[in-house]
Amino acid sequence: MRVVGLMSGTSVDGIDAALIEIAGEPGRVVWHLRAFLTVPWAGERRARIQDAMIHGDPAGLCRLHADLGEWFADAVREVCTVAGLPLAELDLIGSHGQTIWHEPPGASGVLARRGATLQLGDPATIAERTGVPVVSDFRTRDMAAAGQGAPLVPWADRHLYAAGHARALLNIGGMANVTHVPPAGSDEPLLAFDTGPGNALIDGAAERASGGRLRYDADGGRARTGRVDPAVLEALLRHPFFAQEPPKSTGREVFGRGYLDELVREHPALDPAAGETAGRDLVATLTALTARTIAQALARWVLPRGAGEVVVTGGGARNPWLVELIARGVRVPVRTGDEVGIDVDAKEAVAFAALAWAHVCGIPGNVPEATGARGPRVLGSYTPAGAPRAPFSRAAGGT
Numbered sequence: 001m002r003v004v005g006l007m008s009g010t011s012v013d014g015i016d017a018a019l020i021e022i023a024g025e026p027g028r029v030v031w032h033l034r035a036f037l038t039v040p041w042a043g044e045r046r047a048r049i050q051d052a053m054i055h056g057d058p059a060g061l062c063r064l065h066a067d068l069g070e071w072f073a074d075a076v077r078e079v080c081t082v083a084g085l086p087l088a089e090l091d092l093i094g095s096h097g098q099t100i101w102h103e104p105p106g107a108s109g110v111l112a113r114r115g116a117t118l119q120l121g122d123p124a125t126i127a128e129r130t131g132v133p134v135v136s137d138f139r140t141r142d143m144a145a146a147g148q149g150a151p152l153v154p155w156a157d158r159h160l161y162a163a164g165h166a167r168a169l170l171n172i173g174g175m176a177n178v179t180h181v182p183p184a185g186s187d188e189p190l191l192a193f194d195t196g197p198g199n200a201l202i203d204g205a206a207e208r209a210s211g212g213r214l215r216y217d218a219d220g221g222r223a224r225t226g227r228v229d230p231a232v233l234e235a236l237l238r239h240p241f242f243a244q245e246p247p248k249s250t251g252r253e254v255f256g257r258g259y260l261d262e263l264v265r266e267h268p269a270l271d272p273a274a275g276e277t278a279g280r281d282l283v284a285t286l287t288a289l290t291a292r293t294i295a296q297a298l299a300r301w302v303l304p305r306g307a308g309e310v311v312v313t314g315g316g317a318r319n320p321w322l323v324e325l326i327a328r329g330v331r332v333p334v335r336t337g338d339e340v341g342i343d344v345d346a347k348e349a350v351a352f353a354a355l356a357w358a359h360v361c362g363i364p365g366n367v368p369e370a371t372g373a374r375g376p377r378v379l380g381s382y383t384p385a386g387a388p389r390a391p392f393s394r395a396a397g398g399t
């Protein structure tokens with residue numbers, strides 16, 4: 001099957017569209033990446049998404065849902081053009097959508113409270129504009145089965161990237177998640193969880209430190225030249241999420257704008273309003289926090305299972321200072337995906353293409369050890385391509 005995977009992550013940097021060809025069955029999946037592109041969010045669209053995440057009103061959310069469907073459909077067309085594939089020859093689309101809110105079970109402080117998640121990007125619009133069936137809304141079924149709804153990449157991590165040796169696949173998007181992938185052919189259970197913030201806090205700090213000019217700390221430049229505040233770092237490391245046993249997941253609801261607001265209120269010496277140096281130190285301290293929490297999670301839960309290397313993907317792999325700080329904290333080699341043949345930017349979009357394929361094959365795509373769900377579930381909702389081929393008739397069906 002030829003499948004496009006669509007993803008717009010919590011970093012709100014752009015739509016990732018990956019076109020893959022995939023065949024086989026679990027344990028023997030054969031696939032390759034045929035084309036990939038990112039359509040960066042233009043300022044106005046980005047502002048609408050970020051606004052919806054913070055104080056979306058019903059009308060705004062509703063319109064954004066429809067518009068995102070249009071924009072995702074455009075991205076499908078673009079990636080097919082790049083690949084030289086007519087839309088009519090595309091079999092399936094897997095659309096993760098844009099997460100507006102994600103709350104794991106118990107997140108509201110009430111342990112019995114079930115999880116809830118909302119991804120926007122109307123699949124009917126994507127199917128209507130492309131004429132291709134869409135699988136969307138991957139997280140809800142896992143959550144209905146008492147899971148965290150995240151991380152969902154572990155199934156693809158195992159079936160697309162298992163190597164001759166065990167390894168840790170670390171994706172640093174807005175949040176950071178890790179999967180311990182046993183050697184190919186092993187039936188050892190997976191371990192996968194969110195370690196905490198990925199780029200989210202660093203991006204927020206860089207934005208504040210530059211008076212809104214910068215979206216991220218390019219190549220870790222500010223963090224490298226700033227001073228880490230050791231007392232603040234120690235205090236931040238005490239956040240209960242970092243000590244919590246896996247499975248666990250988190251999001252901008254915890255490590256986002258509110259977190260940064262509180263941090264600079266409590267530590268005015270790190271408030272960019274206090275000057276250029278304070279801004280740099282804020283970026284440096286949050287980069288150190290991100291690297292430390294990732295390295296500690298690897299050392300505590302992942303590497304003891306045996307892993308010959310850590311492979312970093314996601315936008316965080318493009319921040320050499322962050323990668324270096326993580327490498328200093330672990331005892332195995334840390335390599336970026338590019339070094340081992342895994343496309344750093346495409347990996348998540350590829351995972352949702354693979355999960356859409358799993359859906360139409362009837363294969364469960366969640367990993368209950370990773371999400372905490374009651375059991376394996378086929379993930380996603382199916383939106384057919386277009387007009388039905390034959391009118392439905394009870395009589396014709398015979399029963």
Ligand SMILES: Nc1ncnc2c1ncn2[C@@H]1O[C@H](COP(=O)(O)OP(=O)(O)O)[C@@H](O)[C@H]1O
Pocket residue numbers: 008009010011012013014172173174175199203215216217218219220313314315316318319320348
């Ligand atoms: N050259 C770079 N230097 C530092 N950070 C970068 C660079 N390129 C990308 N990034 C980071 O990657 C992020 C996007 O990562 P991505 O994996 O797309 O996250 P998400 O899945 O949340 O969309 C940006 O917000 C930025 O923090």
Ligand SMILES: [Mg+2]
Pocket residue numbers: 008009010011012013014016
């Ligand atoms: Mg992104």
